Amino acid sequence: MSCFFAILSIAPLSSFAQQKDFKVAVIDLMILKRQKPSAIPLAHELGADGLEIDMGGLGNRETFDSRLNNDTTRQEYIAKAKEQNIEFCSIAMTGFYAQSFAERPTWQKMIADCLATAKAMNIKVAFLPLGVKGDLVQHPELRPAIVERLKIAGKMAKKAGVTIGIETSLDATAEKQLLKDIGSKNIKSYFNFSNPLKNGRDLNKELKILGKKHIVQIHATDEDGVWLQNNTRLDLYQVKQTLQDMKWKGWLVVERSRDATQPRNVKANFSANVAYLKKVFQD
Numbered sequence: 693m694s695c696f697f698a699i700l701s702i703a704p705l706s707s708f709a710q711q712k713d714f715k716v717a718v719i720d721l722m723i724l725k726r727q728k729p730s731a732i733p734l735a736h737e738l739g740a741d742g743l744e745i746d747m748g749g750l751g752n753r754e755t756f757d758s759r760l761n762n763d764t765t766r767q768e769y770i771a772k773a774k775e776q777n778i779e780f781c782s783i784a785m786t787g788f789y790a791q792s793f794a795e796r797p798t799w800q801k802m803i804a805d806c807l808a809t810a811k812a813m814n815i816k817v818a819f820l821p822l823g824v825k826g827d828l829v830q831h832p833e834l835r836p837a838i839v840e841r842l843k844i845a846g847k848m849a850k851k852a853g854v855t856i857g858i859e860t861s862l863d864a865t866a867e868k869q870l871l872k873d874i875g876s877k878n879i880k881s882y883f884n885f886s887n888p889l890k891n892g893r894d895l896n897k898e899l900k901i902l903g904k905k906h907i908v909q910i911h912a913t914d915e916d917g918v919w920l921q922n923n924t925r926l927d928l929y930q931v932k933q934t935l936q937d938m939k940w941k942g943w944l945v946v947e948r949s950r951d952a953t954q955p956r957n958v959k960a961n962f963s964a965n966v967a968y969l970k971k972v973f974q975d
Contacts (some may be wrong), residue, residue, distance in 0.1 A: 713941040714932075714973035715760035716912075716966050717742035717781040722947055723958050727759045732772045738959065739966045742746055742781040744819065744945050745769070745807050750787025754798045760809045774894040781943040782817040782857070782882075782909055783810045803845050807852040817909050817943075818849070819882050821859040828870070829861045834971035839873050846876025855884030857908040862895060864901035880908035881942060886915050886948065889925055896934040904940045912969060919961070920949050921968040928972045944969055 699875070718740045725731030726746050735743040747756040761766050773780060785806050793799060806818050828835055841856070849856045859882045860867050867881055881902055888898045899907070914926055935941075946969065950961040 695892050712741075712974050714935075715741040715779070715781070715943050716969045716973070717744055717779075718962050718966065719744040719746070719784065719786070719945060719947060721746045721786055724956075729765075729772050731888040732769065732776050732778050734958075736776040737777050738963045739970065740946070740962075741777070742779040742943060743773070743778055744782045745785055745815075746786050748787070749793050749810065749901075750783050750785075750802070751876045755802045755805050756785070756787055758805065760808065760813070762803055762806070762844070765810075766809070766813055767955070775900075778814045778815060781945060782846050782871040783813070783815045784819040784821075786819075786821060786827070789821050789823040789826065790926075791823065792834070793802050793820070793822055793841065799841060799846075800844065803848055804854075807848055807854050810854045811852045816854055817882075818854050818856045819859070819909070820845075820856050821882075822861075822912055826865075827861045835870075835974055839870070842874045842879050845878060846874060846879040849878035854878065855880055859884055859918070861885075861887065862873045863888070864898035869908060878894070880905050882909050882911065883907050884911040884947070885913060885926065886911070889914050895931060899931070899934050899940075900938065904938045907940060909945060910945050913947045913949035913965060916948045916950045916955060917952050918949070919951055919964045919968065923949065923966065928969070932973055942975060 704783060718735050718738055720726050720743060722730035723731060723734055727748050731743060737838055748758040750756055783806060810818050826834060826838060845856055855878050857880055862870060869877060871881065883902065888895045913920060914923055920926065920928065946962055946965045950967050954960060
């Protein structure tokens with residue numbers, strides 16, 4: 693018994709996180725540290741196992757405004773992450789939330805820059821939200837262009853050894869069909885709990901419809917309002933059972949679920965949600 697406790701006392705925390713079926717991460721953008729190395733020690737302070745880092749703003753630029761294009765900056769990130777026992781779970785192209793992936797002329801350069809950064813930092817997942825201007829419920833006419841572009845992006849991702857996780861406004865059946873039409877193992881769903889919840893759909897049923905092989909990563913929070921532990925429309929214990937039944941393992945990434953009375957209190961909001969996810973999924 694004494695030997696066990698001696699080992700426990702000296703083993704790095706990340707070694708235990710790596711043995712878990714579910715790991716918990718936060719997002720540099722949402723903890724107000726977009727493209728800042730200080731996001732890494734903050735993620736550690738919040739109790740997270742990992743961090744989703746962002747490619748930077750897009751606006752009307754040819755590509756992302758990314759500090760991570762610089763090798764010195766990337767090495768700083770990598771060294772700091774090792775020091776803090778934080779893994780990079782994914783790299784995000786959140787600039788597309790308000791941009792049209794189907795219509796931007798330099799989209800291939802944007803994807804290429806993201807994939808190159810991911811490869812240089814040994815990050816295996818890139819997050820691509822289709823966003824308000826790629827909402828296929830509101831803009832079904834964009835579907836053919838999005839499918840064709842994602843077919844090309846899938847080939848690019850395969851070559852880089854990265855999987856692109858897309859977030860859409862579609863229900864699970866329609867999203868599964870979209871993935872089938874794209875036809876690439878390197879394009880999958882980056883599932884977001886808030887999508888079915890805010891649209892009155894059964895979250896657990898949606899997960900089962902998509903299935904294990906179509907989900908690369910999960911934004912495991914709801915819209916802002918209350919912390920996860922106080923959310924009456926989200927039963928995380930049931931979600932855990934569903935994911936276990938599906939034999940799905942991976943990263944649960946905290947995006948929102950901020951307390952409406954203190955939306956900019958990063959430490960309170962994100963430490964509470966990280967702690968609750970760990971209680972449910974890791975204890």
